[in-house]
Amino acid sequence: MPSSRSFPRNLLPRRLGAWLALAFTLLTVALSVLLVTVIERRNTEQVKSNIGHSLAELALQTSDKLERGMYERYREVHLMAQRRGLRPETPVKRRRETLDQLQGSYGYYSWIGVAGMDGRVQVAARGLLEGADVSKRPWFGSALKGVHAGDVHEAVLLAKFLPQQQEPWRFVDVAFPVRDDAGRAEGVLGVHLSWQWARDVERSVIAPIAARRQVEALIVDAKGVVLLGPAGLQGKTLSLASLKSAQTQKEDGYLVEKWPDGVSYLVGFARGHGYAEYPGLGWTVLVRQNVDDAYAPVRRLSEYGLTAGILLAGLCSIAGVLVARRITRPLDELARSARGIREGEPVTISPGRGGYEEVETLSGTLNALVADLVRRRGELEDLNATLELRVEQRTRELEQALNTVRASQQRIVNIIETAQDAFISVDLDGRITDWNSAARDMLGRTRQEAVGRMLVDVAIPERHRASALRALQHFRETGELALLGHRVERNLVRRDGAEITAEMTVGLVGTGEGVFFSVFLHDVSERKQIERMKNEFISTVSHELRTPLTAISASLSLLKDGMAGELPADAQGLVGVACASSERLVRLIGDVLDIQKMEAGQMDYRFEAQQMAPVVEGAVAAMDSFASQAGVRLAVEAAGDAQDLRAKVDRDRFTQVLTNLLSNAIKFSGPGGEVLTRLERVGGMLKIAVIDHGAGIPEAFRQRIFQRFAQADSADSRQKGGTGLGLNICKTIVEEHGGRIRFESVEGEGTSFFVELPALTTA
Numbered sequence: 001m002p003s004s005r006s007f008p009r010n011l012l013p014r015r016l017g018a019w020l021a022l023a024f025t026l027l028t029v030a031l032s033v034l035l036v037t038v039i040e041r042r043n044t045e046q047v048k049s050n051i052g053h054s055l056a057e058l059a060l061q062t063s064d065k066l067e068r069g070m071y072e073r074y075r076e077v078h079l080m081a082q083r084r085g086l087r088p089e090t091p092v093k094r095r096r097e098t099l100d101q102l103q104g105s106y107g108y109y110s111w112i113g114v115a116g117m118d119g120r121v122q123v124a125a126r127g128l129l130e131g132a133d134v135s136k137r138p139w140f141g142s143a144l145k146g147v148h149a150g151d152v153h154e155a156v157l158l159a160k161f162l163p164q165q166q167e168p169w170r171f172v173d174v175a176f177p178v179r180d181d182a183g184r185a186e187g188v189l190g191v192h193l194s195w196q197w198a199r200d201v202e203r204s205v206i207a208p209i210a211a212r213r214q215v216e217a218l219i220v221d222a223k224g225v226v227l228l229g230p231a232g233l234q235g236k237t238l239s240l241a242s243l244k245s246a247q248t249q250k251e252d253g254y255l256v257e258k259w260p261d262g263v264s265y266l267v268g269f270a271r272g273h274g275y276a277e278y279p280g281l282g283w284t285v286l287v288r289q290n291v292d293d294a295y296a297p298v299r300r301l302s303e304y305g306l307t308a309g310i311l312l313a314g315l316c317s318i319a320g321v322l323v324a325r326r327i328t329r330p331l332d333e334l335a336r337s338a339r340g341i342r343e344g345e346p347v348t349i350s351p352g353r354g355g356y357e358e359v360e361t362l363s364g365t366l367n368a369l370v371a372d373l374v375r376r377r378g379e380l381e382d383l384n385a386t387l388e389l390r391v392e393q394r395t396r397e398l399e400q401a402l403n404t405v406r407a408s409q410q411r412i413v414n415i416i417e418t419a420q421d422a423f424i425s426v427d428l429d430g431r432i433t434d435w436n437s438a439a440r441d442m443l444g445r446t447r448q449e450a451v452g453r454m455l456v457d458v459a460i461p462e463r464h465r466a467s468a469l470r471a472l473q474h475f476r477e478t479g480e481l482a483l484l485g486h487r488v489e490r491n492l493v494r495r496d497g498a499e500i501t502a503e504m505t506v507g508l509v510g511t512g513e514g515v516f517f518s519v520f521l522h523d524v525s526e527r528k529q530i531e532r533m534k535n536e537f538i539s540t541v542s543h544e545l546r547t548p549l550t551a552i553s554a555s556l557s558l559l560k561d562g563m564a565g566e567l568p569a570d571a572q573g574l575v576g577v578a579c580a581s582s583e584r585l586v587r588l589i590g591d592v593l594d595i596q597k598m599e600a601g602q603m604d605y606r607f608e609a610q611q612m613a614p615v616v617e618g619a620v621a622a623m624d625s626f627a628s629q630a631g632v633r634l635a636v637e638a639a640g641d642a643q644d645l646r647a648k649v650d651r652d653r654f655t656q657v658l659t660n661l662l663s664n665a666i667k668f669s670g671p672g673g674e675v676l677t678r679l680e681r682v683g684g685m686l687k688i689a690v691i692d693h694g695a696g697i698p699e700a701f702r703q704r705i706f707q708r709f710a711q712a713d714s715a716d717s718r719q720k721g722g723t724g725l726g727l728n729i730c731k732t733i734v735e736e737h738g739g740r741i742r743f744e745s746v747e748g749e750g751t752s753f754f755v756e757l758p759a760l761t762t763a
Contacts, residue, residue, distance in 0.1 A: 047298050052254035055215065055268025055287045055294070060252040062217055063270040063285040071278040073174055073193050074149060076106060081176035081189040086114055088178075088186050092123050099125040111192040114178060115140055122187065134190070136607060143175035143188045150174075151281050152227045172281075215289045222247075222282030229286075232261075242267040246284045256291055266294040422502075422521040425509075426455050430472050433516060442502070442523055444495035455519075461493045484508055489524065500525045605650040605736060609760055612645045612686055613638045616679050619658035623666065631671030634662070639680040646760040647686050653733050657741075660726040661690040661753050668694035668751070685739075686759045693750035702745065706731045 080086070085098045099112045103125040113124030119135020134140050139150050150173035175190035218229035224243060226233045241257050252270035259265055265288040274280030422439035426432055435450040443450075443459055450458055456465045475481040483506045490504045503522045510516055559567065620634050627634050638645060658677070665675040669692045678689045697705060708728045734741045739757040 044298050044301070047301060048295060051294050051297065052266060052268065055266060055289060056252040056254040056270065057268070058215070059217075059268040059285045059287040060270040062219075062287065063252075063272045063283070064275075066219070066283060066285065067272040067275040067278070067280060070149065070172070070281075071275040073108070073172075073191075074278040075276075077174040077189065077191050078148070078176050080112075080191075081178050086178055086189060087180065088116070088122070095123045096125070096127065099123065108194050109191045110194045112189070113191075114187050114189050116187045117185065136605070137173075137190075139173035139175040139190050140188050143177055143190065144185060148174060148176055149278070149281060151221055214293050215287055218286040218288070220284045220286060222284075227283070240267075240286075242269045242286060243284060245269060246271040246286070247282075259288070264291045265289060266291050422523075424450075424455065424459075424519040424521070426517040426519060428472075428476060428515060428517075430454050430456060430469070432458065439521065442494075442500070442521060443492065459492045461491055461499060464491070481506070481508075492521070501528050603653075603732075603736070605653060607648045607650055607737075609646060609648045610651065611643075612647050612649070612679060612688070612757075615649070615651055615654060616658065616677055616688060619655045619662065620677055622655070623659055623662045626663065627666050627675065630666050630669070631673075632666045632669045633674045634666075635674060635676045637676065637678040639678070644681050644759070645679055645686060647737075647757045648760060649737055649757065654737070657730045657733050657755065658688070658690070660730050661755075664726065665690050665692035665694070665751070665753075668692060670694065681759055682756075684759055686757045688755040688757075689752055690755075691750065691752045696747040696749055696751055697743070697745040698747065702743075705743070706741075 103112050113121045115121050115134050121129050121132050124130050172193040177185040178187040178189050180186050219227045224237045246269035254268040256266050268287045271284045272280050422442045423436040425434035432450050435447040456468050460468050487505050491499050492502050493499050501524050503524050505520045507518045509518045620636050676691045680687050706727050731741050741755050743753045745751040
């Protein structure tokens with residue numbers, strides 16, 4: 001065993017080759033580290049800055065193109081409004097022909113029409129909405145006030161006249177007054193500009209770059225709502241540092257931030273400020289890229305430096321080999337001795353004359369290897385004797401594995417064939433490759449009739465075939481298909497020509513050349529029919545019950561108030577119970593009818609600019625009697641000047657919202673509790689809060705609180721009664737006013753509902 005004194009010395013190399021290897025290795029490592037460090041420190045920040053500015057420039061280009069596009073539409077509509085052929089003195093037929101020609105010339109206008117000063121559409125392209133009252137539509141009043149462009153919104157009156165598409169119709173309104181020779185307004189020319197043009201702008205700028213850089217563009221309005229972007233974000237309200245920077249800075253820029261999906265992105269931003277006389281709508285363009293993808297060039301730069309270091313190390317190693325060869329010439333004799341071993345001769349290797357320590361050691365080692373080689377040769381001969389047996393065993397194992405795979409394939413075929421849902425497999429050219437029994441029963445074609453034919457010819461209605469073929473072509477070119485992984489409803493055609501509605505799920509199966517589409521179909525035609533019958537039944541029953549129940553409720557109320565004479569105490573109690581129950585039924589039927597009207601778009605609104613403090617106080621006063629019966633005190637607070645607390649609302653509908661919220665707050669507040677209604681102005685919004693100190697909303701119920709017939713499952717909540725429709729109706733009414741409703745709740749401490757409406761500016 002070596003002593004402790006000799007241990008450090010033993011760690012040092014004693015052979016020349018070891019010293020050379022150590023020297024070349026240290027030199028190579030030092031040069032590689034130095035090279036990579038210098039490149040990273042000098043170039044990384046510059047590269048990151050260039051990448052960020054490129055995204056900001058892309059956002060600026062998209063924003064500028066949007067603003068210029070809106071300016072063109074703005075100018076086109078202004079010029080249309082100045083045409084003499086649209087004035088009231090021109091015959092209606094000629095005016096309609098003029099509008100038809102204009103709509104044909106400007107493909108992005110989904111609707112063009114002229115409304116008189118009374119707000120009714122006098123004439124429109126293709127006659128759409130002629131005679132309709134548009135006086136309450138924002139574009140009509142705004143055009144007369146000098147505001148000629150409105151923000152993006154979904155179709156209201158026009159949706160049912162336009163072709164169906166996967167995403168809702170959305171428009172930007174542009175309107176100008178039609179004036180006579182004296183400059184007096186005779187009407188308003190309004191157009192609905194299809195939002196599709198913005199998507200075309202986004203594609204024209206982003207699409208050429210997205211394929212190689214994996215970037216995504218979003219168009220966000222002044223309130224932070226995503227007008228155009230990825231499907232998961234469209235319509236959502238964002239609160240991001242990049243969006244705030246774009247709204248506060250006058251120039252474009254970029255930053256790195258984490259988004260709601262938990263992913264960090266490099267985001268370039270630019271806000272539009274209009275163009276020429278077009279004032280702009282405050283749209284912000286965000287162009288984002290996954291930060292890992294964005295800074296990939298930085299990583300590649302480091303990799304290039306490392307590669308250069310490795311190449312340098314290789315060159316140094318080659319130089320070392322050349323030097324080592326010159327130094328190790330005495331080893332040649334060892335090589336000559338080794339040739340005899342290769343020929344199978346029992347040669348003893350000699351270090352030769354003039355050798356040094358390394359050569360002597362190596363010769364001894366090679367002699368030991370020769371002895372070991374002879375031993376291993378004997379072992380190999382023994383192994384060959386058993387090789388045939390081992391091969392036979394492996395063959396049996398492979399046959400068993402193959403049989404297992406075949407059995408699994410047969411099970412899959414049996415499962416698909418016996419599945420209740422129809423299954424169709426389609427290759428990437430759109431041809432059917434498999435067709436189970438359920439598909440035969442659903443679509444009326446046998447497997448032999450279907451396999452080998454195009455799916456669009458077998459099961460897709462003729463009016464949808466062109467779009468289906470375009471989607472398939474788009475998938476072959478880009479690998480993108482919107483249907484993949486989603487359950488959607490589609491119309492299909494049977495062999496006899498009858499159309500059915502089915503839920504369709506499309507998946508991509510297989511790898512390499514064996515990729516195909518798996519299509520599962522579930523017939524929902526009967527369910528759709530049942531839903532229609534249910535809605536018709538509810539509407540009919542609600543209307544038929546409302547009249548007799550109103551009469552019953554009124555009669556019971558008269559009996560309760562003593563109009564038929566004093567009733568015995570027992571009878572008085574029963575009449576009270578019946579009166580309360582009938583009133584609850586009348587409210588239930590009223591809520592159901594309101595829901596039906598909202599679904600059909602038939603709910604009438606009469607918006608008027610008014611002070612909101614009297615509206616709130618009136619709603620609280622109307623609920624005072626109900627609160628007194630429950631032992632709850634009502635309070636009202638109004639912060640600020642009354643002229644600042646003004647909004648444009650339908651007083652009756654908005655009172656319905658407040659009474660619903662107050663009724664819920666009273667029901668869930670214990671005797672002796674207080675419900676506070678607070679009115680204040682926050683920025684450009686009016687904020688109305690209804691605050692109680694009751695039991696609060698259970699955590700599990702909060703996600704569905706605004707859904708229809710939604711009620712908390714606790715026993716205490718069930719005892720309070722209610723239809724489960726009130727909050728859904730409130731949400732719909734508030735959104736029709738251009739506002740939003742939300743809540744905050746802590747179990748055991750209480751709940752606060754907040755209604756926010758656009759405030760009117762004071763004159």
